[in-house]
Amino acid sequence: MSLPEVSELQVRVNYSETDQMGVVYHARYLVWLDIARTEHLRLSGASYRDLESQGLRLVVSDVSLRYRQPARFDDIIRVRCWVREVATRRVTFGYAVEHAGDGRLLATASTGLVSLDADMRLTSLPDRVRAVLRVVPDPVRLGLTEAPGT
Amino acid sequence: MSLPEVSELQVRVNYSETDQMGVVYHARYLVWLDIARTEHLRLSGASYRDLESQGLRLVVSDVSLRYRQPARFDDIIRVRCWVREVATRRVTFGYAVEHAGDGRLLATASTGLVSLDADMRLTSLPDRVRAVLRVVPDPVRLGLTEAPGT
Amino acid sequence: MSLPEVSELQVRVNYSETDQMGVVYHARYLVWLDIARTEHLRLSGASYRDLESQGLRLVVSDVSLRYRQPARFDDIIRVRCWVREVATRRVTFGYAVEHAGDGRLLATASTGLVSLDADMRLTSLPDRVRAVLRVVPDPVRLGLTEAPGT
Amino acid sequence: MSLPEVSELQVRVNYSETDQMGVVYHARYLVWLDIARTEHLRLSGASYRDLESQGLRLVVSDVSLRYRQPARFDDIIRVRCWVREVATRRVTFGYAVEHAGDGRLLATASTGLVSLDADMRLTSLPDRVRAVLRVVPDPVRLGLTEAPGT
Numbered sequence: 001m002s003l004p005e006v007s008e009l010q011v012r013v014n015y016s017e018t019d020q021m022g023v024v025y026h027a028r029y030l031v032w033l034d035i036a037r038t039e040h041l042r043l044s045g046a047s048y049r050d051l052e053s054q055g056l057r058l059v060v061s062d063v064s065l066r067y068r069q070p071a072r073f074d075d076i077i078r079v080r081c082w083v084r085e086v087a088t089r090r091v092t093f094g095y096a097v098e099h100a101g102d103g104r105l106l107a108t109a110s111t112g113l114v115s116l117d118a119d120m121r122l123t124s125l126p127d128r129v130r131a132v133l134r135v136v137p138d139p140v141r142l143g144l145t146e147a148p149g150t
Numbered sequence: 151m152s153l154p155e156v157s158e159l160q161v162r163v164n165y166s167e168t169d170q171m172g173v174v175y176h177a178r179y180l181v182w183l184d185i186a187r188t189e190h191l192r193l194s195g196a197s198y199r200d201l202e203s204q205g206l207r208l209v210v211s212d213v214s215l216r217y218r219q220p221a222r223f224d225d226i227i228r229v230r231c232w233v234r235e236v237a238t239r240r241v242t243f244g245y246a247v248e249h250a251g252d253g254r255l256l257a258t259a260s261t262g263l264v265s266l267d268a269d270m271r272l273t274s275l276p277d278r279v280r281a282v283l284r285v286v287p288d289p290v291r292l293g294l295t296e297a298p299g300t
Numbered sequence: 301m302s303l304p305e306v307s308e309l310q311v312r313v314n315y316s317e318t319d320q321m322g323v324v325y326h327a328r329y330l331v332w333l334d335i336a337r338t339e340h341l342r343l344s345g346a347s348y349r350d351l352e353s354q355g356l357r358l359v360v361s362d363v364s365l366r367y368r369q370p371a372r373f374d375d376i377i378r379v380r381c382w383v384r385e386v387a388t389r390r391v392t393f394g395y396a397v398e399h400a401g402d403g404r405l406l407a408t409a410s411t412g413l414v415s416l417d418a419d420m421r422l423t424s425l426p427d428r429v430r431a432v433l434r435v436v437p438d439p440v441r442l443g444l445t446e447a448p449g450t
Numbered sequence: 451m452s453l454p455e456v457s458e459l460q461v462r463v464n465y466s467e468t469d470q471m472g473v474v475y476h477a478r479y480l481v482w483l484d485i486a487r488t489e490h491l492r493l494s495g496a497s498y499r500d501l502e503s504q505g506l507r508l509v510v511s512d513v514s515l516r517y518r519q520p521a522r523f524d525d526i527i528r529v530r531c532w533v534r535e536v537a538t539r540r541v542t543f544g545y546a547v548e549h550a551g552d553g554r555l556l557a558t559a560s561t562g563l564v565s566l567d568a569d570m571r572l573t574s575l576p577d578r579v580r581a582v583l584r585v586v587p588d589p590v591r592l593g594l595t596e597a598p599g600t
Contacts, residue, residue: 014488015498016325016481020318020373021270026210027180027316031466034177038464038524048465049524060176062294063215070270073320074488074499120220144212164338165348166331166475170468170523177466181316188314188374198315199374223470224338224349321570326510327484330477360476362594363515370570420520444512 005136006082007040010100013075023070029107030063033095036079037111040093044132055118056126058091064144065109069099076100080140083133088124089115091133096140108142155286156232157190160250163225173220179257180213183245186229187261190243194282206276207266208241214294215259219249226250230290233283239265239272241283246290258292305436306382307340310400313375323370329407330363333395336379337411340393344432355418356426358391364444365409369399376400380440383433388424389415391433396440408442455586456532457490460550463525473520479557480513483545486529487561490543494582506576507566508541514594515559519549526550530590533583539565539572541583546590558592 011032019025038048048058071077078100085092090112097107117123125133161182169175188198198208221227228250235242240262247257267273275283311332319325338348348358371377378400385392390412397407417423425433461482469475488498498508521527528550535542540562547557567573575583 014481014485015319016327016484018320019315020320020322021207021209022320025316026213027177027184030177030180031464034466035464047524052523057171059171059217061217063176063213064294065213067209067211073502074497144214164331164335165469166334166477168470169465170470170472172470175466181314184316185314197374202373223352224347321507321509326513327477327480330480334477357471359471359517361517363476363513364594365513367509367511444514 004040004043005134006080006139007036007043009036009039009079009081011035011077011079013071013073013077015073018073023072026067029065029067029097029109032077032079032097033081033093033109033111036081036095037093040081041132044134046129046132051129056123056129057116057118057120058113059116060111061090061114062112063109065107066142066144067107069104069106071097071099071106077106082136082139084110084135084138086125086130086133086135089122091115091125094138094142105140108140108144110142110144154190154193155284156230156289157186157193159186159189159229159231161185161227161229163221163223163227165223168223173222176217179215179217179247179259182227182229182247183231183243183259183261186231186245187243190231190233191282194284196279196282201279205268206273206279207268207270208263209266210261211240211264212262213259215257216292216294217257219254219256221247221249221256227256232286232289234260234285234288236275236280236283236285238274241275244288244292255290258290258294260292260294304340304343305434306380306439307336307343309336309339309379309381311335311377311379313371313373313377315373318373323372326367329365329367329397329409332377332379332397333381333393333409333411336381336395337393340381341432344434346429346432351429356423356429357416357418357420358413359416360411361390361414362412363409365407366442366444367407369404369406371397371399371406377406382436382439384410384435384438386425386430386433386435389422391425394438394442405440408440408444410442410444454490454493455584456530456589457486457493459486459489459529459531461485461527461529463521463523463527465523468523473522476517479515479517479547479559482527482529482547483531483543483559483561486531486545487543490531491582494584496579496582501579505568506573506579507568507570508563509566510561511540511564512562513559515557516592516594517557519554519556521547521549521556527556532586532589534560534585534588536575536580536583536585538574541575544588544592555590558590558594560592560594
């Protein structure tokens with residue numbers, strides 16, 4: 001089976017996601033990243049629903065996100081997602097959020113997740129999960145540490 | 151008038167903010183930071199509603215957030231907020247999210263905002279806004295660049 | 301102890317609650333009703349957190365909501381809440397959402413909740429809960445069945 | 451061109467939509483109805499984005515919703531949507547929310563929308579919009595006025 005190195009998810013911006021600036025509210029991107037990560041796991045052969053029912057929790061421990069251009073109502077958005085790093089009890093995902101129509105880069109992000117057991121204590125990532133998490137080099141420069149607009 | 155160097159906001163966790171892990175969903179913290187920032191501006195003498203009606207927009211350009219301990223339904227949360235840096239067209243806020251009851255640190259964060267005009271083009275921060283933004287050293291170590299749980 | 305017949309909650313509209321029409325997105329009112337109901341129970345002597353930790357769930361079974369005037373960013377909103385009806389396994393709450401500044405009525409609503417046990421099966425409302433639920437006549441006409449704007 | 455009388459939309463439940471009861475938070479259904487209504491208009495030949503850019507706003511004026519069975523994380527949900535009534539300045543949509551896998555009915559709903567101009571004043575529905583709104587009898591009994599669980 002050929003696992004995806006970089007998965008792609010499409011979402012259409014709905015009205016609830018906009019704010020009075022006429023663009024997508026910034027917190028909403030974190031939900032798109034979550035959906036993309038869940039699909040990435042599914043495509044890799046690890047359903048998060050199954051993992052959770054087996055007592056594993058992958059909990060977001062840190063987020064870095066840079067917004068580059070706004071997304072608007074009814075736009076179709078593509079989120080590319082990949083694994084940046086895997087450690088014993090931690091996995092880092094990278095993301096590029098793009099406008100599906102013209103390919104413009106809207107945001108880049110990285111999120112760290114830690115592996116917890118059903119009692120919310122740190123635990124090692126199960127081997128079957130580590131086995132499907134294929135680390136790839138960032139396909140786009142995330143540029144998360146520079147200050148934009150200065 | 152004595153401006154606050156570090157403002158404090160309290161919110162009580164409502165049911166909509168929880169997820170099936172029994173804790174506050176991670177994206178929700180960005181909304182708390184937004185509310186805290188808006189209150190910080192108001193206490194400093196700059197109502198964001200007024201700024202926006204005068205054609206200024208402060209738009210989130212980047213977020214760094216580290217989650218340390220979960221928040222739960224009905225908990226009272228305190229968000230401390232301060233200005234970390236001011237540049238010509240950009241301001242950076244720092245945040246400490248704490249449990250109001252026992253003072254535990256739940257999350258730390260930094261967000262950059264850029265100054266846009268009504269047409270969404272970069273513009274200088276107005277002098278009256280710069281005048282009320284008092285930069286202070288971080289009152290807590292944000293620790294946003296270390297990888298937790300590894 | 302004097303129980304409130306009609307409780308009052310105030311919330312300030314935050315940016316995440318607005319949409320690109322420049323008003324509060326309609327689904328957000330349901331969250332305000334939830335917060336108001338939780339406060340009503342608390343003021344009546346029944347913490348929902350405690351009820352849930354004892355195995356009870358109050359689950360929304362039906363909603364009727366009529367929007368009358370828009371709420372806007374930074375407005376302070378008052379939600380009045382009361383108990384309309386109590387049956388063996390069901391309680392109905394009424395709500396009036398008002399602008400705190402000028403008292404304008406923004407929305408009226410009614411929500412039914414059913415009593416479920418920890419396995420999500422219908423169960424009788426515990427006596428200690430029924431004891432604190434004081435039914436009062438609607439303090440405002442809810443007008444939920446008329447079609448506005450026709 | 452054959453217009454749909456009853457449109458169908460599928461969404462997959464994401465983690466942000468769950469609450470600590472382990473089911474989809476009740477306010478979230480209103481967003482699904484909004485997405486379904488927007489798709490229904492698009493399939494009928496009236497893009498809401500276009501209507502809004504031409505100065506028309508369709509604003510939710512009332513909601514009736516009955517929850518029948520819970521939706522859960524990762525479930526695929528189907529929302530069927532149709533037009534129940536059209537008046538000069540108002541249109542009413544009906545909805546059946548179903549589990550896509552086994553067809554179980556999860557919720558039924560009706561929402562009224564009024565037609566506003568760019569200044570948020572009541573205005574007649576444009577002829578080109580009325581022309582695409584085909585009223586059909588409810589394909590399922592909505593049962594919005596009965597009290598469940600009593």
